[in-house]
Amino acid sequence: MKLEYFIAKRLITAKDHKSSISAPIIKIAITAIAIGMIMMIISIATGIGLQQKIRQKVSSFNGHIIISGYNDNNSDVSTDPISIHQDFYPNFNSVEGIKHIQAVASKAGIIRTETAFEGIIFKGVGKDYQTDNLKEYLVEGRLPNFKSYLNEEVLISQYLADRLGLKLGNKFVTYFIKENNEGFNLRNFEIVGIYNSGFQEFDATYVIGDIRHVQRINKWKPDEIGSFEVFVDDFNQIEEKGQQVYQETSSTLDSQTIVEKFYYIFEWLKLFDFNIVIILIVMIAVSTINMVVALLVLILERTQMIGILKSLGANNWSIRKIFLYNAFYLIVRGLFWGNLIGIGLLLIQKYFGVIKLNPESYYVNEAPVDINLFYILLLNIGTVSICLLVLLIPSFIITKITPSKSIRFD
Template sequence: MISVIVMLIAISTGFGIQNEIKSKFSNLFGDASISKYGSEFFNTSENIDDNKIEIEKIKNLDEYYNVNKVIYSNAIIPNKTSFSPIVLKGVEKSNPIFSEFGIKSDSLKNNQAFISKTLGNLLGVNKGDKIKVFFYHSDKNPIIRSVEILDVFETGIKEFDDKFLVTDIKFLRTVNKWDQNSFGIVEIQFSSFNDEIYNYIDPQYSLTVNQNKFSEIYNWISLFDTNIYIVIVLMILVSGINMITVLLITILDKTNFIGTIKILGADNEMVRKIFIRNGMSLVFNGLIIGNIVGLLVLILQMNYKIVSLDASTYYINYVPIDINILHILILNIFIIISCFIFLQIPLRFISKIKPNRTLRMT
């Protein structure tokens, strides 16, 4: 029972953490991005030719549910002692980044921006304050703009909270002196990757998926799979050893019974079936109780977020839960099959029990 609870929690929390972190990065940066070859990830100094990327056709692909025009601009802001390098992300009002903040995008106007709590504390600014932003380009004089802080956010992703401000894409178009349809990068969210997208992208542009852009983070996330499998294997082994021990003790305790029914005509196979039923009934009882208790624990965590995490390490401040019925069914089937195999080990002793010796000892 305890092993079932531990395995359920390991699967639901492991995949829950993976999915939550991936969802955060997806909302902030998309699942993939289209940009010019050789351009920096977070500094779009050149605008993209709208005719070279067929955005409307990409939107019509079933797998791609969010296609967003974005501009990234490097800048510096005076802080309490010197200057802080920042990145302004210009987005359209439909960008999923606002769902990550829990803020209505309609409130965002020109010359306004959202700032992270971390960066706000560093710069000593709060909601409603105005700051001077210095935009710089290698071949141009710095451009100075006054930006009002509309609100403060906290995503939990240090790489974003430490240096990003979010503003309206129209504001950065004005700063860059681009026309009102220009953009520097296209960020895409998809349910699954479809190669057909390459038909709508000019060869001078590249498509980069998040796994490559944030490879270290995604490699770290993938380690949760290994942890889940290790926990499952260990718990299966523990359960199997317990089942072997319990059934072996039962067989030794019922030696006289086994000898008696063998004399009455029962063969080894018939005796095995009796003990298999007994062992499997213990397995099913443990599964039922373990699943009920495990699901109750998971539902409590899902609703009340009882167990917290260090956001600076895990990018989230609580343990997220992913209750996947298919995963639970597969786990239960795997446990049943594994326990059935383990039960065969002590059942070998049944054939070695001789009725005449057993009754003589009695």
């Protein structure tokens, strides 16, 4: 065992340690580190969790990249059909990192009941539709059957169902404007499933049913659709993949990523990255300042010991290491409690959803969390490293202590 570590350990475990002058200051420093770690873990977990959840919801209803005709590029409603016979469909083999591609078509309509009416967008999907994206949000019933004969089954949001007074199993009439704006097409639908994504912008808009209804209403051919929705493996590469997809499509088609289509949402999400950085800087700064104060008090409290060690031949760096070992112990102790409490709070939120949010403002019903052990490990390593580097400065005061004066220090 190294001498410096042995002495530091004896100082920590000494009986008079708890009753010393530095005891309350050390407790404050440990508490500050613990609170700082709790705040940093929660800010990263909730910030990244919210970003991932909103990205997931937006992509569930739109895909990651949307391929459509130029007239439909900025619209949620399909106006001009495109052929389903494309080189990239049903498998986008020319671009790596494409997970799935599906054909959809949308039509604006109005749902009317005896007591209310609501404007909606009927999103028609087919056999290739990735239903896993919606299963998470299903609160009642089941998903419509898109793979067999044409039926009247639809999936409606809890928001629309409540506003229209509809329940699972109810039938309703939807009016669709004809292409020449001369009259309406009426369709009867039956609710077989109710979803709640918590994203009110989509919940108040989309009713999901069979794409063949849209094709018949618009008098399209069976091989004509509104657009393609493309899903990528890695969302962080969405801009790069979006450019590659655009280059691989014909000149008659355009493509757009959801980051471009919903830029206002993703620009808002970028603010969370800035907020997280600010919180990390402030918390590490507070923790470091508290540790600097605690270390200075420890040094002043052990001035006589420093003088005795120097008189016995110990060099400055050896003595500095004693106090850095002591500081490291305090930091680790604070981090232990910070991690324990921080991760505990995240687990409570993840499994019980204690903290609720307003979906109109945050697009989610409860605060989502992403417990990433790699990020937590980096936080701990970064905090320890920064604190110890900064503590090298106040430990320099040991070099100014002389044995002749310090031994008589009282």
